Amino acid sequence: MANTKPEYVRLPLRLKTKEGIWGRLKNIMFIASGVSQTIASYYWYGPMVPTWSLRFHIINNILKKYLAESLPHNTPNELSEQIDFGYIAEYIKMNNLPSRALTEDIGHNKEFDITVDGDTCMEYKLSRYGVSGDKINVLAEEDLKRANYGQPRRVSCQIVVGSEFQRCSGCRTAVGPIPKMLEPEPLGLEERIVVHFHGGAYCVGERSLTHLHVYARMSSSTGLRVFSPNYRLAPQSCFPSQLHDCFLAYRDLLRRGFKPGNILLSGDSAGGALAIALVFVLREMQMEMPAGLMLVSPWVDSTCSGASWRTNQGRDYLPALNLENPFHPTRMFYAAGRRFSKQMLEELRCPLVSPVFGDLSKMPPMLIQIGQNELLHDDICDFADKAKKQADEKSEVPVVLLEVYEDMPHAFVLLDFAEAAMQAFEGMNRFAKQVVHLDSANKKSLC
Structure with a gap:
């Protein structure tokens, strides 16, 4: 039988290719x-x-x-x-930016798994989204088969509690928060919670960069616990694996007793796009919406078409890459190993991939925080303008609140020591108070 193993091209890689x-x-x-x-x-x-x-x-x-x-x-x-993208995935994982462990003065976290069992799996009804809707249904069917064979998949998640989260002396032990605070169960019938999807171009960000510190700062600022799934990463797992994992994690919280109206969806960069796409899915399936969206530098246009991709070059840490390059984050996320074409460009305009092209009516209130210097600036502003035009004017709170932070690059809250990041966390606190009426109900549920 002929050897069908593909002949992969050798690539010059700058970082380590094996341990040692x-x-x-x-x-x-x-x-x-x-x-x-x-x-x-x-x-x-x-x-x-x-x-x-x-x-x-x-x-x-x-x-x-x-x-x-x-x-x-x-x-x-x-x-x-x-290109052997399986090898590239291992290379990225091996050279992932280092994590910063939480110290007691910042917060506490616990990692746990949710099991994708038969009750968690469900058929998506996403006819509006064509090929993308079909793809996510295929993933759901695969999970259901694994569950039926007694080999359910698991999704790793984090619960994070900020050091200033505790609201009364009874909520602490000598070494930190009481153990139940680091469990994914509601602390009371009306507990509010933040569900945050991390950024990292869909390729990194899992337990890396400063995300745990960001979650802890968010928790301390808002007085809410933060729940975050470690969704599958590209290029090992391409679209829509990330969105599917985020939906499963969100659905698991609902099964545990959290109410949609008590959930704030949040995300930075790619995670912001996932949060918006999840709302599209919930809306299409006529499920109850979360209370609001907190978005930091959301990657709303994976085609990267805004003028700021050119005008802000040199003022952001993001490189401006050509979509024809196989290592463009969009390419690795959407279809690693597939050639770029006009057809792919059209597929990338699907709202589940690029939310700026979606219907932004009947959305929950949104806080959008961006840096003045980031390459995504114009794409995000276009998204915000479109959302404002399609918003329900009868809403009790601003449907779209856009905050632009002077001199800041992309996803600047990751540099959590910066003054602008501190201001952004306080902005999240103000927004949370508006949309989930924090001060009375959440305190009552926790103490």
């Missing part, structure tokens, strides 16, 4: 060169953005170097089918 001393040294040198170049430039030429500290410059430039140079972004479209 040499691999670690490569990464240390990669980061050290970025740090030293940033420090030298900062003191020789002055700050690139006057309001940024040296620490902000270093982190911004390391992110930029990592995103721009860790993969060969000059790879032609014609080689798409010859």
